[in-house]
Amino acid sequence: xxxxxxxxxxxxxxxxxxxxxxxxxxxxxxxxxxxxxxxxxxxxxxxxxxxxxxxxxxxxxxxxxxxxxxxxxxxxxxxxxxxxxxxxxxxxxxxxxxxxxxxxxxxxxxxxxxxxxxxxxxxxxxxxxxxxxxxxxxxxxxxxxxxxxxxxxxxxxxxxxxxxxxxxxxxxxxxxxxxxxxxxxxxxxxxxxxxxxxxxxxxxxxxxxxxxxxxxxxxxxxxxxxxxxxxxxxxxxxxxxxxxxxxxxxxxxxxxxxxxxxxxxxxxxxxxxxxxxxxxxxx
Amino acid sequence: xxxxxxxxxxxxxxxxxxxxxxxxxxxxxxxxxxxxxxxxxxxxxxxxxxxxxxxxxxxxxxxxxxxxxxxxxxxxxxxxxxxxxxxxxxxxxxxxxxxxxxxxxxxxxxxxxxxxxxxxxxxxxxxxxxxxxxxxxxxxxxxxxxxxxxxxxxxxxxxxxxxxxxxxxxxxxxxxxxxxxxxxxxxxxxxxxxxxxxxxxxxxxxxxxxxxxxxxxxxxxxxxxxxxxxxxxxxxxxxxxxxxxxxxxxxxxxxxxxxxxxxxxxxxxxxxxxxxxxxxxxxxxx
Numbered sequence: 001x002x003x004x005x006x007x008x009x010x011x012x013x014x015x016x017x018x019x020x021x022x023x024x025x026x027x028x029x030x031x032x033x034x035x036x037x038x039x040x041x042x043x044x045x046x047x048x049x050x051x052x053x054x055x056x057x058x059x060x061x062x063x064x065x066x067x068x069x070x071x072x073x074x075x076x077x078x079x080x081x082x083x084x085x086x087x088x089x090x091x092x093x094x095x096x097x098x099x100x101x102x103x104x105x106x107x108x109x110x111x112x113x114x115x116x117x118x119x120x121x122x123x124x125x126x127x128x129x130x131x132x133x134x135x136x137x138x139x140x141x142x143x144x145x146x147x148x149x150x151x152x153x154x155x156x157x158x159x160x161x162x163x164x165x166x167x168x169x170x171x172x173x174x175x176x177x178x179x180x181x182x183x184x185x186x187x188x189x190x191x192x193x194x195x196x197x198x199x200x201x202x203x204x205x206x207x208x209x210x211x212x213x214x215x216x217x218x219x220x221x222x223x224x225x226x227x228x229x230x231x232x233x234x235x236x237x238x239x240x241x242x243x244x245x246x247x248x249x250x251x252x253x254x255x256x257x258x259x260x261x262x263x264x265x266x267x268x269x270x271x272x273x274x275x276x277x278x279x280x281x282x283x
Numbered sequence: 284x285x286x287x288x289x290x291x292x293x294x295x296x297x298x299x300x301x302x303x304x305x306x307x308x309x310x311x312x313x314x315x316x317x318x319x320x321x322x323x324x325x326x327x328x329x330x331x332x333x334x335x336x337x338x339x340x341x342x343x344x345x346x347x348x349x350x351x352x353x354x355x356x357x358x359x360x361x362x363x364x365x366x367x368x369x370x371x372x373x374x375x376x377x378x379x380x381x382x383x384x385x386x387x388x389x390x391x392x393x394x395x396x397x398x399x400x401x402x403x404x405x406x407x408x409x410x411x412x413x414x415x416x417x418x419x420x421x422x423x424x425x426x427x428x429x430x431x432x433x434x435x436x437x438x439x440x441x442x443x444x445x446x447x448x449x450x451x452x453x454x455x456x457x458x459x460x461x462x463x464x465x466x467x468x469x470x471x472x473x474x475x476x477x478x479x480x481x482x483x484x485x486x487x488x489x490x491x492x493x494x495x496x497x498x499x500x501x502x503x504x505x506x507x508x509x510x511x512x513x514x515x516x517x518x519x520x521x522x523x524x525x526x527x528x529x530x531x532x533x534x535x536x537x538x539x540x541x542x543x544x545x546x547x548x549x550x551x552x553x554x555x556x557x558x559x560x561x562x563x564x565x566x567x568x569x
Contacts, residue, residue, distance in 0.1 A: 096551060105501075
């Protein structure tokens, strides 16, 4: 299997190396330090590092909120488009618009929109008499909200498209039978549509949790984790530690923790997917 | 009937709002790329576009002229070339390997199949930035930093799990009976694959290809650290060239953004039909 060979070379080997370096005080500027084993010192320092835990907590919170909102919006959009018969294809194509944007572009575009001086948002508000420009990307809470908006804009369509595909695949007979039997539309949705849609929800969730780290591009572009670490996520912290401070050992220790975080997310949704698939085939 | 009409109006109304929400941010950037610097910076905002021009694109491609911000031109053309070479090559390889892998997973039963599948998927979960650290160390040792091959290799590895995942799903949707009938009629397994399963899953493979291409085309976290010069920097990394320490050349950046978007747009629309049929034909399975 060529698949396994390539994956071993490009993913597994680097991972082993990074596991090793996470136990060394390796710095890019001092190559010798690669061979000094210091055990769990990097990890011990991380456990006591408040900055790290704040970034960690913010990352988890950010993902939880963003993924849930994306799912709700995506489901709403899919149901809406499913209702429309005329021009459905065009709408679906338009839906894919954000998916074509690279995360770095999404970051740039929202940075531009939320710019306090010439951004669309403040220009718009000024027309309604808000003279004092709102510092969207400087204020701690607003900056996080802005980044969240960018993240949701870019990823909701993934949910919408996959769920729409699920909706279109639903067999019509049970729905009609249920309607004949006197179910109202909410009952139909809850008892037929939703269970059928569940595998698609988890497929979408799994796909999304695979590349949650894309948020790095957006954050890096919009705020770079700043100002004063107010929007620091795990990934921006890793890249700063690794490349700017050149503390590769420490950065690798951090990235191992972030890898486990991602794997936990994916594993959870994949498990749910298998479960939902099985439940559907039993019925 | 009346209630239905109100319903229809409501649906259309929300659809229109939705489209505005989706399109505005992107279109605003596109619009800015064609506007003069003065209008972009204007304090009471200029809403109605005027004096649209191509200065930003000229500056970007042929170096500064009057009206530009007088920056040294950014080698957009070599970035574009790098992006094209890297994305197409890695997509091709990833789709080829991924389709074979996906077929294998969908049709063959072997020990611990689900575990292998999960393992392959898990490699995709590793955040690009985490993976970039050790790859950076290895590549700098063996001299693959700042080369096409190095980045292609990384992208192929990134895309394979995804293409396997997608094609596996599409092969799964094709009823097994179809190839079984063909094989009882005298087809070999390979012929059945080639004449029945491959054409039927064409749309699935196409969508896997689009996704792989978009992932490669859009990747930033890994390339930004593995590419150092015009030899291998892609467009997404080039976007950062426009930001200086404290100033940002907004219109210039917007122009480059348009550059990044257009090929992705064209490609997606080209294979859109495949994608739509691919996503819908799950409904007609027997």
